[in-house]
Amino acid sequence: MSIPILFEDNHLLVVEKPPGIPSQEDETGDADMLTLLKQDLKERYNKPGNVFLGLVHRLDRPVGGAMLFAKTSKAASRLSESIRSRSFGKTYVCIVQGIPAVQNATLKHYIRKDNKRNQVTIYNQPAEDAKEAILSYEVAAASGKHALVAIRLHTGRPHQIRAQLSHIGFPLVGDLKYGAAKTAGISDIALWSTSISVEHPVTKEDLLFTSSPSGSPCWDWWSNDQLARASTLLITPDRKD
Known part of the structure; x- marks a missing residue:
């Protein structure tokens, strides 16, 4: 399976995840990103024994786009800390049914996951076992009964x-x-990881990795200019939200 590499050095591996592949091994037993990339590293570099690759963040199985992995335990630890401190920037584009009247806003809810059903419940107020969830969105384009939204x-x-x-x-x-x-002809979820911005765990350089939506016919509803605008709309120089 060919997985495009967006960036690689001794510490980081950034790839474009194809939709439909789990981020890590699950109960289905299907090929997953972590296992596939470990195998690729082992073969490309002729490494004996087990290969270390740290899963820094996850993308849902139906979602494609930019995904970052750590090639050393030190990098994994520092990147995990950047996620906890919210200095790990992530943007997405999606297509929604309906057109929001409010063109841009920040949403704050509380999420509780039911692991048995693999589904979450949203609450407007704090609830038992529910964690705070915050995102910002901006409508990039609208057509008919759908909107292209940056997240x-x-x-x-x-x-x-x-x-x-x-x-x-x-x-x-x-x-x-x-x-x-x-929606006729649509099997994937219209959600794509368009950018990751992060400080390099060793060099401290500010890095930005980008990926353009592809694959599903729903992305063809929009022009290249509209997709490019949506993909860059909420990328900001200051990653510390």
Whole structure:
């Protein structure tokens, strides 16, 4: 399986995750990103024994785009700390059913995950076992009954973008789990990881990695200029939200 590499050095590996592949091994037993990339590193560098590769963050199985891994334990630890301190910037683009009247806003909810159902519940107020979930969005374009929306995550909760936008009445195209109507010809969820901005764990250089939506026919609903604008709309120089 060919997985495009966006960046690689001795400490980091940044790739473009294809939709449909789990981030890590799950109960399905299907090939997953972590295992595939470990195998690739082992073969490309002729490494004996086990290969270290740290899973820094996850993308839902149906989601594609930029994904970062750590090639050393030191890098993994420092990148995990950047996520906890919210200096690890993540932006996405998605297509929603309906057109939000509010063109840009910050959403704050509380999310509780049901692991048995692999689904989350959203609350407007703090609730038992629910974690704070914050994102900012901006409508980049609208056409017919759909909108192209840029997202900047401030927290990284399970199914966060999908659940929060559905909660305010705008489920993602293709996301039947969170209330979307079926769309002919669309099998993937219309959500793509477009950028990761982070300080290099060793050199301290500010890095930005980008990826453009592809694959699903729903991205063809928009022009290249519209997709490019949406992909860069919420990338800001200051990563410390």
